[in-house]
Amino acid sequence: MAEFGALLAELGGLVGLAQVGALLIGLVLGIIVGVLPGLGPLLGVTLAIPFTFHMDPVSSIALLIGFYQGGSYGGAVTATVLGIPGTPIAAATLLDAHPMALAGRSSEAVTLATLASWVGGLIGGTVLLFTAPALAKIAVRFGPAETFALAALGLTAIASLSQGSTLKGLLSGLFGLMCATIGTDPFTGIARFNFDRTEFSGGLTFVALLVGLFAISEVLMQIERTLRGWQASERIGVAFSMFRTLVSRFFGYLRASMVGVGIGIIPAVGCVTSAFLAYKLARDFSKEPERFGKGAPEGVIASEAANSATTGGALIPMLALGIPGDPIVAVMMGGLLIHGVTPGPMLFFTNLDVLNGIFATFLIGAMLLLPLGLALLPLFVRVLRVPLDYMLAGVLLLAIFGTFAVQRQTLDLWIMWLFGVVGYAMRKAGFPLAPLVIGFVLGPIVEVNLRRAATLASSDLAGYFLGRPIALGILVLVLLALAFPLLRALWQRRA
Amino acid sequence: MNRIIARLGVVVCVALAAFAVGPAQAEFPEKPVTIVVPWQAGSSPDVAMRTLASLASDDLGQPIVVQNIVGGSGSVGTLAVKNAAADGYTLLNNWVAPHVVARLFNPEIGYNDDDFAPLFGLIALPFTLAVRADHPATDVPSFVAWANAQDRPVNVGICAALSVPRMVMEEFLRASGVENYKPVPFNGCMPDNVKALLDGSLDATTGVLIAEKIFGDAIRTLAVLTDDRVSFADHLPTAKEQGVDIGWGKTSQGWAGLVAPAGTPEAALEKLRAVLGKHVQTPAFLDKMTAQFIPIEYSGPDEFRALWTRSAELLEPAVQRLLKEKKE
Incomplete structure (x- = not known):
């Protein structure tokens, strides 16, 4: 413990006022960007890059880390209060946080989300600090077969997210997988299902699909049924009673955080997957899985702790190997390169001070997230006091602005409207929306890696997987994940 | 019922507002200039353009904004600039992959050399x-x-x-x-x-x-x-x-440069060539590019255009061979 203290003191010495200032600015702006529907940490980090040109390397990475952490957290607030994921990352948080808010427990839900982000970030940061090089060595052994198996494991979450009708959930997931095939065949480079238009050869823009699916459909639902959703009069504050969950649900926080870090270090899988996987795990281990999706605090904890921990995990392969795990980290890597700091194996020899500065700012940022998140709550209260009619118009404006800002393509707005109607129809018919998102996110990962593995394996795909124990192990987990609910049902019936 | 109609009205108005575009035309440049990068934010091309944007904005008198339009191996962004107003306010960081190769593979892609006016060639990535x-x-x-x-x-x-x-x-x-x-x-x-x-x-x-x-x-x-x-x-x-x-x-390198939609007024092109062309040859820009391992090879508009033609000629047989393999 004394060694840990000494280490922290040493790290603290690397970070001065300028760095903490940059971190704070990044965090606050990041939370705001995350709260606005459609805008997310990727946009924030990208826009911040030019401002880092005249800063020292540690300050600039501090600014970017602030955006990354704040942006990843901010989406949870919108998900809770409005039932719209402010960022794709919060899509799993929505499942239980919004029902909690509908039941008049907004304060508890937002506080929980903040706490979970805080714990996840701290655990992610600690893992980053102590194990980056060692973990990176494991992650680098994840080839196409292993990545495919992991993504397949993520797909099993579709089954657990299908409340009511499993069949409808699976259909929704299938539809998501189909939507993901629109665009360019990642393997042959030939356009497919693009309606013979070059504009579609990039596929459906994720933000447009997501905002349409959740925000536009929500607005349509609200127009139809009066005032049931947003509680215009409820006060949102800090629910200090939720701090007790840190002890009572300690293992829930820990499990989700570990899932988050684990997924984070595997390149190209990302926050959305880790949140859904952690959510599925929490549900599988819960004594009352039927409460999930109806406002279960464990669901909020799982999703937020996992996606927050993933931010720490995702930095590991970037710093240690030069392999950015998601687009946000890729932009951050660009930011480091501009300052002549080259991420990768050499970084641990050439720029140790910068590296330690990154670790320190990440941990400080993770710590600051709790007071900042809670302090900004009054701002959200004001948003909530706006009468519903104005709120609907405001949400629409933000949805349009956020979607258009990504690429400034009118086509994205049409996609948004289309998926708004699709989402509305799905809700009316009782189809869950989350499986569609999972299918859309994981579809390309599953496809590319399976086909790449098949190419490498030539004719003997089974033999190729058998020769790769990690991939095989994860595929066994996939089978277990599918069988577990069945087995448990059988066991419960017997008991 | 009235409430529902009123709410629908708001939705429709906001929806329509999203598609509204206002006209703008005067002395160049009097509003921000956009450079479309057809690759992800954070990629080498993106970093190069953002660096140029930050260095040259003051000199141009208007901010230069970098916009990423990603997809279809760069062809979505390329097509978007071809279809943009030819007023000098939308530029493209054109790359050989979408500009030449994608068109050879798919002649229906919707653009060709004649749709673009070269500013200058800039990057040659071996x-x-x-x-x-x-x-x-x-x-x-x-x-x-x-x-x-x-x-x-x-x-x-x-x-x-x-x-x-x-x-x-x-x-x-x-x-x-x-x-x-x-x-x-x-x-x-x-x-x-x-x-x-x-x-x-x-x-x-x-x-x-x-x-x-x-x-x-x-x-x-x-x-x-x-x-x-x-x-x-x-x-x-x-x-x-x-x-x-x-x-x-x-032609064996991945080359890139800056272009405007064909038909852009010559005055605007000249201004952009002068200001941006000056900044890509300053040590401030070159040092940052070297730090990113992006090799810079400046070439004037005519030379750059000649490279497009030569690339198409040289790559055509290779493309045909690949297409034939695909069919078999």
């Missing part, structure tokens, strides 16, 4: 042949000998299925006498293909110079697949020096 550090091959001849001694196809990473690096690599492998190989596509020359090299999936890969810097001792670059050594990585020998000359000259 491709490399790289293996993992513990690979027995140390140069091109020993790699060829090793590859031909295997009783299985050698797995070679190509950056993308329909790409310049793929064509350069296949031309190189043919010229060097490697017969039994399997091209494995990725989504770019960094970093997934290098990771596949490290995890043992690939025997060799087409790479870019920055991999050498990032992965250091973990990988070994056997050759730069171009005619001349690169100034900031001049310890790396070319394939030509090692006896394999594919004879493609500058």
Whole structure:
């Protein structure tokens, strides 16, 4: 413990006022960007890059880390209060946080989300600090077969997210997988299902699909049924009673955080997957899985702790190997390169001070997230006091602005409207929306890696997987994940 | 009911407002200039353009905004600029892949050389042949000998299925006498293909110079697949020096530059060429590019346009060969 203290003191010495200032600015702006529907940490980090040109390397990475952490957290607030994921990352948080808010427990839900982000970030940061090089060595052994198996494991979450009708959930997931095939065949480079238009050869823009699916459909639902959703009069504050969950649900926080870090270090899988996987795990281990999706605090904890921990995990392969795990980290890597700091194996020899500065700012940022998140709550209260009619118009404006800002393509707005109607129809018919998102996110990962593995394996795909124990192990987990609910049902019936 | 109609009214109004576009026309430039980058934010092209934007904005008198329109191997962004107003306020960071190669593969893609007015050529990215550090091959001849001694196809990473690096690599492998190989596509020359090299999936890969810097001792670059050594990585020998000359000259590089939609007023083009062209040759810009391992090769508008034509001529047979393989 004394060694840990000494280490922290040493790290603290690397970070001065300028760095903490940059971190704070990044965090606050990041939370705001995350709260606005459609805008997310990727946009924030990208826009911040030019401002880092005249800063020292540690300050600039501090600014970017602030955006990354704040942006990843901010989406949870919108998900809770409005039932719209402010960022794709919060899509799993929505499942239980919004029902909690509908039941008049907004304060508890937002506080929980903040706490979970805080714990996840701290655990992610600690893992980053102590194990980056060692973990990176494991992650680098994840080839196409292993990545495919992991993504397949993520797909099993579709089954657990299908409340009511499993069949409808699976259909929704299938539809998501189909939507993901629109665009360019990642393997042959030939356009497919693009309606013979070059504009579609990039596929459906994720933000447009997501905002349409959740925000536009929500607005349509609200127009139809009066005032049931947003509680215009409820006060949102800090629910200090939720701090007790840190002890009572300690293992829930820990499990989700570990899932988050684990997924984070595997390149190209990302926050959305880790949140859904952690959510599925929490549900599988819960004594009352039927409460999930109806406002279960464990669901909020799982999703937020996992996606927050993933931010720490995702930095590991970037710093240690030069392999950015998601687009946000890729932009951050660009930011480091501009300052002549080259991420990768050499970084641990050439720029140790910068590296330690990154670790320190990440941990400080993770710590600051709790007071900042809670302090900004009054701002959200004001948003909530706006009468519903104005709120609907405001949400629409933000949805349009956020979607258009990504690429400034009118086509994205049409996609948004289309998926708004699709989402509305799905809700009316009782189809869950989350499986569609999972299918859309994981579809390309599953496809590319399976086909790449098949190419490498030539004719003997089974033999190729058998020769790769990690991939095989994860595929066994996939089978277990599918069988577990069945087995448990059988066991419960017997008991 | 009235409430529902009123709410619908608000929705419709807001929806329509989203599609409204206001006219703007006067002395150039009197509003921000947008550079469309057809690749992801954070990619090398994106960083290059953002660096240029931050350096040249003051001089231009208006902010330069970088916008990423991604997809279809760059063709979505390229098409978007072709369709943009030809007023000098929308520029494209045009790359050989969407500009020339995608059009050769798909003549219906919706644009060709005549749709763009060149500002200048800027980037010339050489491709490399790289293996993992513990690979027995140390140069091109020993790699060829090793590859031909295997009783299985050698797995070679190509950056993308329909790409310049793929064509350069296949031309190189043919010229060097490697017969039994399997091209494995990725989504770019960094970093997934290098990771596949490290995890043992690939025997060799087409790479870019920055991999050498990032992965250091973990990988070994056997050759730069171009005619001349690169100034900031001049310890790396070319394939030509090692006896394999594919004879493609500058066309063997991934080139890029800046263009405006055809029909842009000459005055605006001249102003942009003068201001941006000056800044890409300053040490402030060049140093940042060297730090990112992005080789800069400035060429004037006429020279740049000539490169488009030469690339199309040289790459056409390779494209036809790939299309024929696809059909079989």
